[in-house]
Every structure is written in structure tokens, then in C-alpha cells.
Amino acid sequence: MADRFRITLGQLNPTVGDLAGNAALAREAWQAGKEAGADLVALPEMFITGYNAQDLVMKRAFQLDVMTHIEALAADCADGPALAIGAPWAEGTALYNAYLILKGGKIASRSLKYNLPNETVFDEVRIFDAGPLGGPYSVGNTRIGSPICEDAWHPDVAETLEETGAEFLLVPNGSPYYRNKMETRMNVMVARVIETGLPLIYLNMIGGQDDQVFDGASFALNPGGQLAMQLPAFERQITHVDLERGPEGWRVVQQDLAHLPDAWEQDYRVMVLGLRDYMHKTGFKKVLLGLSGGIDSAIVATIAVDALGADNVRCVMLPSEYTSQDSLDDAEAVAKALGCRYDYVPISEGRGAITNTLAPLFEGHEPGLTEENIQSRLRGLLLMAMSNKFGEMLLTTGNKSEVAVGYATIYGDMSGGYNPIKDMYKTRVFETCRWRNANHRDWMMGPKGEMIPDRIITKPPTAELREDQKDSDSLPDYPVLDAILDILVDQNGSIEDCVAAGFERDIAKKVEHLIYISEYKRFQSAPGPRLTKGAFWLDRRYPIVNRWRDPS
Known part of the structure; x- marks a missing residue:
């Protein structure tokens, strides 16, 4: 039984809809893995299509084109390490967010996303079908579990994978930035490691897509939550991660840790x-x-x-x-x-x-x-x-x-x-x-x-x-205005919340009124990068015609 397993990680920047370009990035990562003697080359969630592709993935012609590129990738990458890549997967009338394992010139196995996010910028419940709670896949004689992005934010998928024989977890992600998310991700993944007792490798993409920016910052954790690998944020990386098998199972070999920038x-x-x-x-x-x-x-x-x-x-x-x-x-x-x-x-x-x-x-x-x-x-x-x-x-x-x-x-x-x-x-x-x-x-x-x-x-x-x-002729001073907006927009709070925070009720009501009557402007406004979970566009969707006001 092998005592060392090498994974080449591609923290890369796909473009939505550029199937040929994304496949070329996948080949580049695979070639680097082959030259480094990797057992597996891993890419993020939905990498072949780019993420977040929204309704584009529901178009049948697009799905067929995706499979053409996947099959070509499998053929091109037959002589070397296995390649794990995120892609939409159609079966009959169902469409899944899948993680495909390409080996020996074919699709050898697949994992299907079970927990579909349906909040903030994600509409996956509308787009995809939920896959079953599945088991791990094998690369050589090693069994790997891949909870796909949201699947790792809940305990059920990781626990099922551990119970069915997974030896470590490889989590492919299309996880966009919002302020303080790096710390949130780390805390959630530490919880999965503690619950399962398994090492975990978190692989995220980088790059901008419309309003979303993917920040990378991929990392690896050993049992107990020890940080064994940390890649830079926002930077393109093809890197190799080794795991060693000891008496207590697999452990990620310690690497130098990249410094993460402040907020x-x-x-x-x-x-x-x-x-x-x-x-x-x-x-x-x-x-x-x-x-x-x-x-x-x-x-x-x-x-x-x-x-x-x-x-x-x-x-x-x-x-x-x-x-x-x-x-x-x-x-x-x-x-x-x-x-x-x-x-x-x-x-x-x-x-x-x-x-x-x-x-x-x-x-x-x-x-x-x-x-x-x-x-x-x-x-x-x-x-x-x-x-x-x-x-x-x-x-x-x-x-x-x-x-x-x-x-x-x-x-x-x-x-x-x-x-x-x-x-x-x-x-x-x-x-x-x-x-x-x-x-x-x-x-x-x-x-x-x-x-x-x-x-x-x-x-x-x-x-x-x-x-x-x-500006103060028409608006409250910006420290007051921004604090009220944080309550009403970012926290989705009420007028009473504003009053409880020490703001005058009449000022809070005026700000609320301005927010609602400006919806039509925002509907026609240019996109911009999402910095918070309260960004205008997909995070906050209100009707343009709306006569309700907080009665408090």
C-alpha cells in the first residue's frame, strides 16, 4: 500500500463559457502534475464552465458542448495522473453540479453535489438537482471524499464520506469573496476535520465574474485543525501537496504558509x-x-x-x-x-x-x-x-x-x-x-x-x-447614513433596530424611504465587485414597485 500521495492543485482563473480556454488551463495543470509525479490533479468546482454560470448551464447545447470538452480532456490526459474537474452533469432530465474523475481516457467516477445553496448570489436549487449522499472514489488504492463546496459547509456529506471509507477530504470550491469570509471558511472546515478526524484540502478558484470575485486562498488542514498548507489569496497557483500515510492514517506534509492580507x-x-x-x-x-x-x-x-x-x-x-x-x-x-x-x-x-x-x-x-x-x-x-x-x-x-x-x-x-x-x-x-x-x-x-x-x-x-x-444638504452626514444603511441593507434590519442603535426614528424612516424608491435606479445600474453579503444585485432582490414601509 502506497505511503505517499501527491495532489497537484490548480488555483486558477476560469472564464464562464470559455470551454476551450478552461480546458487548456486544465491541461496545463495536468501536465505540471504529470511532470511532478502527481497521483491526482485537482481543479475547482464547475471549472470547465467557469462559475457562477447561472442559467447558461441549463442550455442543452451548452451541456453537450461541455461533455465534448470533458471527453477530449479525458483522452488527452489518459497517460498520467487522474484529473478531477468540476462540471455540470446531465442524466436523463436531471442536471447535477458534479465533480468528475478522469482516468485512463474516460470518466472513471463522479461525485454529485448534495447540498445546493439557495441564498445570496446562489440559485442552485433552481438550476441543479440534488445528488444522493454518496461515498468516496478511488485513485489507485486511496479512497478520497470530495464534498463539493456547499457540501462541506454542512456535516452530513463529510460524515457520510468518512463512514464509507474516505481517507481524506478534497473540497473543490467556487467560493466568492465577501469581507471576513476567509476566517469563516477556515472555521467551518476546521469543524469538518474535527467531526471526521480526516485531513482536508480546500481548493478554491480565483478571478472575477460579473459582480463576484473568487479569492483563492486554498488551504489544507490535518486532524485537530492544524493548518498544513496555505496558498496566497487572489493569485494564480499550480502547486503540489503531499500526504503521507502513518499509523494514524494520512497527514498533509507541512508546507510554508502564505501570508494573507488584511481586510x-x-x-x-x-x-x-x-x-x-x-x-x-x-x-x-x-x-x-x-x-x-x-x-x-x-x-x-x-x-x-x-x-x-x-x-x-x-x-x-x-x-x-x-x-x-x-x-x-x-x-x-x-x-x-x-x-x-x-x-x-x-x-x-x-x-x-x-x-x-x-x-x-x-x-x-x-x-x-x-x-x-x-x-x-x-x-x-x-x-x-x-x-x-x-x-x-x-x-x-x-x-x-x-x-x-x-x-x-x-x-x-x-x-x-x-x-x-x-x-x-x-x-x-x-x-x-x-x-x-x-x-x-x-x-x-x-x-x-x-x-x-x-x-x-x-x-x-x-x-x-x-x-x-x-451632500449634507440632502442626506444625513455619512457616518450616520452609513450606519443606518448597514442596519437596513447589510443586516436586513428594521426601523426599531435603528432606533435601538441610537438613531432618530425620523432620519431612519427617511433613509428607508430613499432606499425603496431608488430600486428602479439600482435595477439599471452598472455591475461592480461584491465586497459584502449585502451587495446590491443578487444578494438583495427587492421589487421595483413596492408601497410597503416599516410601520414601526
Whole structure:
């Protein structure tokens, strides 16, 4: 009986729908495993399709194409280690989330996901059928249990695998990031190890897919919960993990442990990687954005340069008569520090033409919000024209606080294809700017040093759509607003919860009202990377037409 078992892990970045490209990544990992003398090469959940592929996997033509690529993989990888890869698996009218073991030129065995997640960003109950509680599969004379992602978050599958002879657990995952999830995952997997007494290898993918970013950070645990292997977060890795058999069974051979970044760095890297992959996977190479001299556009410009490089970022200042000299100076300073292109496009002439065109219709009506929004929509029109002309994707720059309460102009500053800070509250934007000014990492394509002048961080936020305008004219101060939003949105709490936390009932009711009446704007807003479990899109799904309000 063999006393050593080597697994090659592919912590890689698949693209949804790119079956040929994902298969090529699988072959690369398999070849590395073959050269290293691996017994098994393992890839994450649903790797061949990319994850989260949503309703695409229900399309019959797609399923057939998947099997064509799987069969070709099996044939190509016949002479060497077994290959474990996640894929949809159709049997009759049923469709499963499966983990396929390819050996000897064929599909030798398969595990079917039993616990289907049906919360936050996951709709697997609607898409897949639940597989049975199954046993382990064999590679050589070693029996391996593979609870698929959600299966490892519950005790039943792991316990069944242990009871039916599994010697260790290999958990393939498509587990997207949210803040503090790395610690949550670790705690849950330690529980599985303690319950079963088996070593556990947790394999996660990396990369951005729409709003979700997969953070990797794969690891291995020995019985008792000892951490034996830790891969870096967010980084592509093909690595080899050895297990040795002793008197008490298999144990993962101890490796050097990668350092995991803190929460501020994790969030920032998610925004950078999310934008970078969104661009790469949709075929765009360059972006542009309106650079106002405010903090939100400054951090988005910085994220864009860190993701794509300064040569691929265009910043545009579109001033009106309400744009202060400070804003003009601050926007130029950001663009200069980042080293990206900076265009100056005044809107006064265009705004005058629109005002004259509408004057006969608006006669007798006092100027107000309509005229403010015309400025924002004119900027959106000009930026979209540049996007069309130059083939550069427009980034929108609204933070989560604004997105939550609708403090943004639809078809104006909400115009764009992607929003890197969509799930970051304003108060956290301030601190993120300070973090980026003080920190630089090798994965950032932008320069070191202060990218965002301190004045941008400390001056009162304003949309500059009228004289002496401040955000606080229309909204509670951001520390109050964000704390109420955290209760109502992220915690799905009530008005009474807000009052219990020390906030005035009338202010909490106003914020709740703004959240509900802004649903139609969010429905039409650009996607952005998910940082929390309360992100707008799949995490929180409310009707657009909704007349209910908390009666408390």
C-alpha cells in the first residue's frame, strides 16, 4: 500500500463559457502534475464552465458542448495522473453540479453535489438537482471524499464520506469573496476535520465574474485543525501537496504558509481584480471616467490604473460654472500622480444649448433639480460619446451610500459599464484612499506614493451642481447614513433596530424611504465587485414597485 500521495492543485482563473480556454488551463495543470509525479490533479468546482454560470448551464447545447470538452480532456490526459474537474452533469432530465474523475481516457467516477445553496448570489436549487449522499472514489488504492463546496459547509456529506471509507477530504470550491469570509471558511472546515478526524484540502478558484470575485486562498488542514498548507489569496497557483500515510492514517506534509492580507487590502484587491477581469473577459482594453475632483472618482481612477496601467486610463474633467478651482486643481493632481491621460471638456456651451432648447417648455417654472440633473446627464452623454468613439469602457463612480439612497442621476453620473466601488460605503471610501496612499503592492500597476491629495479626502463632499452645494444638504452626514444603511441593507434590519442603535426614528424612516424608491435606479445600474453579503444585485432582490414601509 502506497505511503505517499501527491495532489497537484490548480488555483486558477476560469472564464464562464470559455470551454476551450478552461480546458487548456486544465491541461496545463495536468501536465505540471504529470511532470511532478502527481497521483491526482485537482481543479475547482464547475471549472470547465467557469462559475457562477447561472442559467447558461441549463442550455442543452451548452451541456453537450461541455461533455465534448470533458471527453477530449479525458483522452488527452489518459497517460498520467487522474484529473478531477468540476462540471455540470446531465442524466436523463436531471442536471447535477458534479465533480468528475478522469482516468485512463474516460470518466472513471463522479461525485454529485448534495447540498445546493439557495441564498445570496446562489440559485442552485433552481438550476441543479440534488445528488444522493454518496461515498468516496478511488485513485489507485486511496479512497478520497470530495464534498463539493456547499457540501462541506454542512456535516452530513463529510460524515457520510468518512463512514464509507474516505481517507481524506478534497473540497473543490467556487467560493466568492465577501469581507471576513476567509476566517469563516477556515472555521467551518476546521469543524469538518474535527467531526471526521480526516485531513482536508480546500481548493478554491480565483478571478472575477460579473459582480463576484473568487479569492483563492486554498488551504489544507490535518486532524485537530492544524493548518498544513496555505496558498496566497487572489493569485494564480499550480502547486503540489503531499500526504503521507502513518499509523494514524494520512497527514498533509507541512508546507510554508502564505501570508494573507488584511481586510483593507483584500477589499482593494477585489476591486482591482474585479475590474481587471471584467475588462479582460469582455474584451475591453481601456477605460475612461469623469474625474470631478471628488473622492469617489479619485479612488476609481486609482483602482483603474492599478488594474490596467496608466496608459489604458483616460480621465475627463467636465466643468461647469459651479466647479470650484479646488476641484479643478485636485482632479488634475490625481491624473498627474497616476500618470494617466487627462482631458478637459467644459459643458457650459452644451448646457446653454439645452437650456435654450427647453426654455419655451419650461417658461414659468422655477429652476431646480431638473436643471441640476441636466448637467449630470450632459456629462454622461459626453462621456458615452467618447466611450463609443474611442472604444473605451466608461466607469461609473457612485459609492454604495449613494447607490443605496439614489443620490445619483440615472442616465447621468450612473452611466457606465462597471462600477468598482459599488459595494463600498462612503465612510469606507475615505479610509481606502488613506490606505492606498500609504501602501503599494507588486500586483498594483500604478505608481507608489500619494495618489489622492489629502484635501480631496478631508473636504466636504459635494456634487457641485448648484452654488455652495454639499451632500449634507440632502442626506444625513455619512457616518450616520452609513450606519443606518448597514442596519437596513447589510443586516436586513428594521426601523426599531435603528432606533435601538441610537438613531432618530425620523432620519431612519427617511433613509428607508430613499432606499425603496431608488430600486428602479439600482435595477439599471452598472455591475461592480461584491465586497459584502449585502451587495446590491443578487444578494438583495427587492421589487421595483413596492408601497410597503416599516410601520414601526
